[in-house]
Amino acid sequence: MDIAKEIRRRRTFAIISHPDAGKTTLTEKLLLYGGAVQLAGSVTARKNQRATTSDWMELEKKRGISISSTVLQFDYDGYRLNLLDTPGHKDFSEDTYRVLTAVDAVVMVIDSAKGIEPQTRKLFEVCRQRGVPIFTFMNKCDRPMKNPLELIDELERVLGIGVFPVNWPIGNGPEFQGVYDRQTKTMHTFERVVGGKHRAPVTVGGLHDPAVRGSLSDAEFRKTLEELEMLELAGESFDEAAVLAGKTTPVFFGSGVNNFGVQLLLDGFLKHSPAPKSRVMGGIEIAPENPAFSGFIFKIQANMDLKHRDRIAFIRVCSGKFDRDMTVHHSRSEKKVRLSSSHKLFGNERETVGEAYPGDVIGLVGHDSFGIGDTLTTDPKILYKEIPRFTPEAFSYLHNPNTGKFKQFRQGLDQLLQEGVIQALYLRNSSIKTPLLAAVGPLQFEVVQFRLESEYGAESRLEAAPWNVVRWLPTGIKEEELDALSLPTGARLAYDLGKNPVVLFQNEWSANYFGETNKNTPLSALPVQTARE
Ligand SMILES: Nc1nc2c(ncn2[C@@H]2O[C@H](COP(=O)(O)OP(=O)(O)OP(=O)(O)O)[C@@H](O)[C@H]2O)c(=O)[nH]1
Ligand SMILES: [Mg+2]
Numbered sequence: 001m002d003i004a005k006e007i008r009r010r011r012t013f014a015i016i017s018h019p020d021a022g023k024t025t026l027t028e029k030l031l032l033y034g035g036a037v038q039l040a041g042s043v044t045a046r047k048n049q050r051a052t053t054s055d056w057m058e059l060e061k062k063r064g065i066s067i068s069s070t071v072l073q074f075d076y077d078g079y080r081l082n083l084l085d086t087p088g089h090k091d092f093s094e095d096t097y098r099v100l101t102a103v104d105a106v107v108m109v110i111d112s113a114k115g116i117e118p119q120t121r122k123l124f125e126v127c128r129q130r131g132v133p134i135f136t137f138m139n140k141c142d143r144p145m146k147n148p149l150e151l152i153d154e155l156e157r158v159l160g161i162g163v164f165p166v167n168w169p170i171g172n173g174p175e176f177q178g179v180y181d182r183q184t185k186t187m188h189t190f191e192r193v194v195g196g197k198h199r200a201p202v203t204v205g206g207l208h209d210p211a212v213r214g215s216l217s218d219a220e221f222r223k224t225l226e227e228l229e230m231l232e233l234a235g236e237s238f239d240e241a242a243v244l245a246g247k248t249t250p251v252f253f254g255s256g257v258n259n260f261g262v263q264l265l266l267d268g269f270l271k272h273s274p275a276p277k278s279r280v281m282g283g284i285e286i287a288p289e290n291p292a293f294s295g296f297i298f299k300i301q302a303n304m305d306l307k308h309r310d311r312i313a314f315i316r317v318c319s320g321k322f323d324r325d326m327t328v329h330h331s332r333s334e335k336k337v338r339l340s341s342s343h344k345l346f347g348n349e350r351e352t353v354g355e356a357y358p359g360d361v362i363g364l365v366g367h368d369s370f371g372i373g374d375t376l377t378t379d380p381k382i383l384y385k386e387i388p389r390f391t392p393e394a395f396s397y398l399h400n401p402n403t404g405k406f407k408q409f410r411q412g413l414d415q416l417l418q419e420g421v422i423q424a425l426y427l428r429n430s431s432i433k434t435p436l437l438a439a440v441g442p443l444q445f446e447v448v449q450f451r452l453e454s455e456y457g458a459e460s461r462l463e464a465a466p467w468n469v470v471r472w473l474p475t476g477i478k479e480e481e482l483d484a485l486s487l488p489t490g491a492r493l494a495y496d497l498g499k500n501p502v503v504l505f506q507n508e509w510s511a512n513y514f515g516e517t518n519k520n521t522p523l524s525a526l527p528v529q530t531a532r533e
Pocket of ligand 1: 017018019020021022023024025026064065066067086087088089139140141142143254255256257258
């Protein structure tokens, strides 16, 4: 098998945005158009119940939001796609940011009625820093949307990125009929289908073709012509290099829920998005064609399949070829491990896979020692350090109200901590055995409680802790030095899971005061990374 050929046909990308812009809906439609599902939402759909392939978790179905990222691998038009749907809510952004380290491009979804929302902006910044190419989908054009020229202008102004509209909406809101493809100079008029479960029938023709114009009013048609003329006058052409450098975003309009513009997005994305590239780690460039197999773990998830009740480590393959049963070096334990249970993933479904290539995300089962951020490789000189960490901002004790179920409670919590669903801290010199949870956002507490109950049968009770700020102390600090610190009222010393010392403060002011009174002990918002972290 020609590895270069396999790499060239891989497309590994994430769908990102502010909550509710329509990422999961679009994911589902990409699966429909990509031929990976027969009916959108059909895998688990019951009547009138919102259920998708991507949001498979109990709590996601219940709340109608994505809580955890999902991997969907499928083949389309000669390509092998690894698609990652991400949660938009900021409380789950740790998961989303980890996914961004594992992809080569993103599709940014924007609600056309709302424009650029705060979380989209933050995620965009991360993509820009990483130089990830960004494709934009202006979604929900079937609802009264902002003027498309304003939307384009907002992208340029607020995000500071070049914009190339690949297509343009025809009609707005209830009058939305389709899009004009500026590259092929054709109009694509769609018909709505009940529930958007099947592909939307489409008519393609010239701009002035009466059959294609459908029921568009003269005024609306004239407005569209004017807008298109303005775009032409602006004279921008599609700049492939700028797109690949993340400096220009190609923009596609449509409506995910109605399947409008999904095919054009999918084909346009595949045509212009990059295959896996080299990664630079510690000054060394690791090309995907490098004969050594390497990859890193960016996510761990247990109980995806209630029949198996095991945990899956998600690895992004970065170089070389993966073969089932191969033996690799595991960075955390510095031991050799044999990878005998490997799977390709499709939401919560899995299938044994014998080989994988750079760009692929595969699931490895049966390795309790694997943690987020670990490198697996046949060349121990390769070490990826991709995974970002976040500073917790919410703190709560988690009580076990049912002593008879202590085992389930502890086992469940340990698993969730290993998945990185939440962080935990241990108070120094304390006899309190109740775990102290530390979250980026409070919805994470809810996820922990829900999953403990539904996956481990363990009830739990939250109790607010009196701190709001955590800061890390220098890693090498000695016990005597900790004893000698003068802490502000209400502050406490604690350790994170990696046994790094931290200080918990009641508020920002108190943390600053500590800084003033302990000038020789610098605090940081995150643990200082050591070589092996
Ligand atoms: N009118 C309209 N509604 C849409 C469209 N696409 C998605 N929606 C609706 O928007 C809501 C949110 O959709 P999701 O796909 O769950 O959004 P999301 O971005 O995945 O949300 P999170 O993962 O929770 O951040 C749902 O009620 C969808 O039915 C669209 O094109 N038009
Ligand atoms: Mg979602």
